[in-house]
Amino acid sequence: LSPMCAALGGIVGQEVLKACSGKFSPIKGFLYFDADETLPDDLLPADEVATSGSSRYDSQIAVFGKEMQNRILDQRQFLVGAGAIGCEMLKNWALMGVACGSEGQIHITDMDRIEKSNLSRQFLFRTKHINHFKSACAAEAAKEMNPDIKIKAYQEKVGPETEHLFGDDFYDKLSGVCTALDNVEARLYVDQKCLFYRLPMLESGTLGTKGNTQVVVPHITENYGATRDPPEKSIPVCTLKNFPNQIQHTLQWARDYFEGVFKQNAEDVNAYLTATDFSVNLAAQQNTKLDTVKSIQNTLVNDRPRSFEDCITWARLKFEDLFSNQIQQLLHNFPEDQITSSGAKFWSGSKRCPKPLSFDIDSKCEDAAMRNHFDFIVAAANLRASMYGIKGRTDEEYFRAVMKDIIVPDFAPKEGIKIAANDAEAENEKNSAMSDVDADCDAILNSLPKPSELAGFKLTPIEFDKDIDEHMLFVTACSNLRALNYSIPTEDTHRSRAIAGRIIPAIATTTALVTGLICLEMYKIIGTPRKKLTVEAYKNGFVNLAIPFITLSEPTAPAKTKALLNGQEWNWTAWDSLDISEGDLTLGELMEYFKTKYNLEIQMLSQGVSILYSFFANKKKVQERMPMPMSKIITSITQKEFPPNQLFIILELIANDIDTDEEVEIPYVKFRFRE
16 A cells, blocks of 8 residues: 555665664664554455456555445545645555545645756656746656656645635535644634534644654544643844844844845835835835835935946945944944843843954855855845846855955944844834834935836845745855854854754655555545544654654544534534525525524624624614625625635634523524525
8 A cells, every 4th residue: 555655665665764864863674554443344355346356446455445436436526735744645545546436536736936946856847847836847756656646736835815716616516624734824714614614634743754644534533722832932023133043043144144144135126116006005114114115215216226337336235334333333232241120231131242243255164165255245135136036146256356446444433323132122113113103204205216207117026935046145144144243153054054044854654654544544534445534543643763763552532512403412512603595585584594494593693794683783784684694794784795615604603592581602603694
């Protein structure tokens, strides 16, 4: 069976890597792994498991029978993500025959394009696929493995903005959902969809040699979002701006600087030159509009280069400003011997006292052995030139010759400059500086050349791409120079690429193992014949191939809420809802429906933020709404029509038992108003 081969192959592959590299702890003794809970409890009839000898699915038929193989062939799965796990999942599905029957269909979506760094772990892709969409290339590769597979590729994000595409009619036809995502937010969104449509969800993730799998089965296990990890801590703004103490801080700062100078500034200038309602858009950015017009003034007028020599001059002066002048200004405001109001040293603990850098074209840092001074000038000058459509150069002799003639002004500390010591002070300063913003903005805008005077002029915004060496050279040099300011160990381009590109380390061995475990759970979800599947039969996996450590545990059952409905106890879970499929009932018919079927009197009824009915509402308005269909009431309130692919309306209600007049705690109402 391909899932078992993938799981064991991942483990064995990691052991081979351990033997070759001498890294991580090898397995000592024997490893025993089974998935007998996947097998039928009783023997299947001989004709059911008889193999033809010519089918590629004979191994599965021999274990699970022909009927289950047909169910595998007719699966309708939604695979969200076509990265490392998505590629491995598609490979397993092609070998298992998922969606290879007349009724089968795989939908796969991923909005990302293939980058060079993907090739080491997303093995369905080759060099020729770089810059192509992941989902389309993965789908083509799966078809090559199994020509019968039915697969449709999308390049869309799964979220509220694409519900016109992935809506009620889409999920209504699915057998299940498999996530191969790299962020919690998207997982939680998909989880809510699976809850609503009561679809099984197969979830997995990896981090280097670590991996986890979670199987979510309607009514049997808790949903993914029932328990969640605490959110990741973000880096405080003041730490990034003035008090970094880790290379991650300096890399984030360098990447933010790249985005601001080479992308945002260019976009702001283009917006000024082309947008007819630029002043209106600017007025909506009250907190940032002064910075925006200043950057336009500098980019378009003050610092606009006419030649590549101007770009080198700009880069050299930026070096002086960022890594010398700003540091000297910081030390002017907070001297090395500064004492806080409590009597403690200001520069202590996580606050490292910085030192300004003196430019030296031949300087090389000890930790990463990189020429950060020279690299910064070369990368910054060429990126600046690229933004303005000027041809760049990289030869060192030329740079040395140009920089000899550059006059760098001496630093003079500015008085009255306030530097926030923490985020609270930064917020206060921002609020206090709002008074003269409008006047300053108007003055700068009036001094700028009119867009009509620069007809045809346009800058090229540069989007940061970790796989473009010139981008990484700038970010690495910029980060390392700031690290040298604060005595933080520097990093080379390779390590910086991983951190700045936010690359989650993935290796093929762990990916193979977790997808193998997920596909074993898929057998159970599809339905092992002659077996009643309870929560004990399903397995969540937690692995670390480095230690090595592998554990499989039973999923947690969903939490239950107790309610009395029609005099009988009902323990409902997050998977439950009150389903109504009686057509587009009127408000009066809906209230009568609850009285006759559930013995409940509705006290308040709402949809989203709109209250549709309440016992204390205006009587005249209530009487007007009673004969109106529910969909018409909602559209009259929201002034929005329902999308044509929407079949359901979610209604929330507060209701009392008619006999006891006690409030009954019930789940939401899943109201189907269209067929």
